[in-house]
Amino acid sequence: MTYPSRVMTIAGSASGGSAGIQADLKTFQELDVYGMSVVTAIVGRHPVTNKNVHPMTIEAIEAQFDTAMKQVGIDSLKTGMLFSKTVIEKVAELLESETIKHIVVDPVMVGKLDSKLLEDEAIEALKEKLIPLAEIITPNMPEASFLLDGREIKSVEDLYQAAEDLYKLGSRYVLVKGGRLDGPAVDVLFDGEVFTEFEAPRIDTVNTSGAGCSYSAAITANLAKEMTVVDAVLQAKNFVTTAIEHGFTYTEAVGPTYHAALRTRGEAHKIKMTQSKK
């Protein structure tokens, strides 16, 4: 018997099930890896107080990591919503104290419904402590812009420049996701020498809640299976594009992507991939 690879997410709980920990664990299951989680905060809006972020204590975060590490072990790990500087510093310390083959940092900052998922003063800690530990970081356009001191990103050329500049923060790969551009969904991967551009067709839908979480979770699962980074991103983009295509909603709210789509609805997307030297 061979066992599935061991994959961990350190992220926030999104009670509606579309994003955060919930999206990550669904993605892990779809991709046949053993999913584990450390909950950093619970996101859910209280009907009276209006409070929407309920952080866990540092002790609870450390306890979850330690238990999973000792009971199971970790081959590949992603971080999502971390929320505060103290959590980022603790997570960086935990990751440095263990040997984990693959670390994916999704620099989650703002949710689709404008929940603030990272405090302003936490951005420096993300840049200095966590990103240098990553094999790959996966910012979307607003996140890339924040990490580059507010620089505007509004074209495919800007994605290339952002990837090159973010590479200087110390991760081995940078994937800048251009989902918010008009036209096809273009993402740019950079490894310090070679740019790889991935292009998927634009899908006309608002039901994309958790798409970014699911994309980075799929990359994390694929890396656990020892795919190359380029293949891990290519297959993950195929997974998430199919999930977006079959997204749906139960109410008038922006709905989830359909994590089971690639498995149950067949027909994967053709992602165009092109490479160029710096």
Ligand code: PXL
């Ligand atoms: O999609 C970003 C995201 C990540 N993590 C948590 C979230 C959200 C969006 O709402 O709630 C916990």
